[in-house]
Amino acid sequence: MTSFDHHAAVCRVCEGPTRSGFALCFCCKTIVGSLLMPLAPVASVTSYRVGDSVHRLFRGYKNAPVAESRRLCATALSSLVETWLTAHHDRLPARFGPP
Numbered sequence: 001m002t003s004f005d006h007h008a009a010v011c012r013v014c015e016g017p018t019r020s021g022f023a024l025c026f027c028c029k030t031i032v033g034s035l036l037m038p039l040a041p042v043a044s045v046t047s048y049r050v051g052d053s054v055h056r057l058f059r060g061y062k063n064a065p066v067a068e069s070r071r072l073c074a075t076a077l078s079s080l081v082e083t084w085l086t087a088h089h090d091r092l093p094a095r096f097g098p099p
């Protein structure tokens with residue numbers, strides 16, 4: 001734990017870290033300020049860096065030149081989401097409301 005963690009809380013929109021006493025993290029607050037409208041809660045299923053395997057899946061399911069490659073990328077992403085939903089289904093109603 002760092003000294004920053006001592007003051008950390010959870011952003012109501014993205015569940016990312018924010019300072020204690022703040023409902024939104026800096027990024028979400030900045031977006032609200034730009035859009036001038038409230039944000040819907042989101043959940044991060046995965047993270048990626050440009051060029052890594054997950055990034056290639058996100059690019060590939062839309063932009064791969066071969067249909068079979070697009071299908072394989074879409075299937076891999078679908079599996080990733082299904083795994084995440086299975087692992088997190090218990091907490092989803094509390095965060096997003098009933099199905």
Ligand SMILES: [Zn+2]
Pocket residue numbers: 011012013014015016024025026027028029
């Ligand atoms: Zn946030």
